[in-house]
């Protein structure tokens with residue numbers, strides 16, 4: 132097992148990475164606070180891994196909430212259902228919630244844990260690649276509103292993250308590849324050597340070879356843990372993790388839930404950011420081409436879906452949560468491994484990139 136720490140003073144926590152973590156109750160029982168445990172999962176993940184997890188809970192009062200599978204169930208109604216179950220369990224402040232699933236379950240479990248009695252312990256057990264390298268680390272939790280994704284939420288750090296890499300064996304290929312976009316992002320924004328590692332091991336990673344995969348997950352988590360430790364509330368450096376995301380959110384909004392997976396939208400968004408950086412003279416075009424080649428080798432999309440209207444995408448980008456005082460602020464790069472925050476970009480340059488990428492589709 133690989134062990135990393137997210138250093139946040141008395142709220143510091145460990146990330147355990149390795150095969151068989153869920154079955155290893157000795158590993159995670161020490162992170163359980165109190166005598167009551169609520170497990171949150173969904174109808175796809177629970178039949179695969181819930182029994183193994185419940186075996187490790189002997190001696191503790193516990194209950195499970197199994198939600199329907201999908202982003203559309205990341206709602207307040209389901210948060211109420213989780214909180215009602217905590218009440219029925221007789222949970223007090225000294226209880227623990229375990230989130231077993233992908234980012235939807237992790238975000239909702241974390242938010243319910245932040246709300247119950249103003250905050251109880253929770254353990255993340257991510258089962259998608261995206262959740263392992265991104266959403267389970269860093270304490271961003273939340274739910275969707277009809278008005279938009281993740282509009283309501285709280286910062287609430289987990290007590291531990293248990294990454295059982297064996298769960299990736301059952302993850303559908305498209306979901307796995309989508310998660311790879313966030314792994315590539317880590318290399319793109321802050322670690323050129325890691326980017327090279329991904330180029331050299333693309334086939335092994337796609338083949339889900341355990342050793343290489345664990346290494347890639349560990350490097351990604353170590354990078355994110357460092358960023359979160361230095362800038363928990365996204366006052367500065369943490370924003371770099373949103374490389375490609377303003378474009379991606381615009382694409383997700385325009386295509387609607389369920390057409391593009393998050394990582395797929397991020398892949399297209401990162402390439403747009405890289406090309407925009409080159410067109411503004413901030414980075415070499417050759418770096419954008421290297422990024423494109425790696426994304427394509429991993430099976431990720433690099434073009435806008437057919438029928439996208441660049442003007443509408445730009446409108447969505449103006450409304451992104453990351454905009455500050457109405458001014459569009461984007462994460463661009465100086466080249467592989469060097470992301471930067473840039474404000475006041477000429478909108479015609481953005482529009483040109485959107486048009487070029489759409490025209491190529």
Ligand code: NAD
Pocket residue numbers: 173175176179200201202205232233234235236238258259260261262265266267268269270271272280281298299300301302303306393
């Ligand atoms: P997801 O949770 O919907 O999981 C994707 C699919 O894989 C689902 O159908 C799920 O049931 C299935 N699945 C999960 N684990 C599986 C396994 N081991 N075997 C078989 N099937 C499995 O999607 P996701 O990509 O993990 O997460 C997306 C969510 O994460 C979004 O709601 C997004 O807003 C959020 N997110 C949060 C953060 C953060 O910092 N908190 C960061 C990025 C994304």
Ligand code: GLY
Pocket residue numbers: 265266268269271369372373
């Ligand atoms: N997913 C971006 C962040 O955690 O800040």
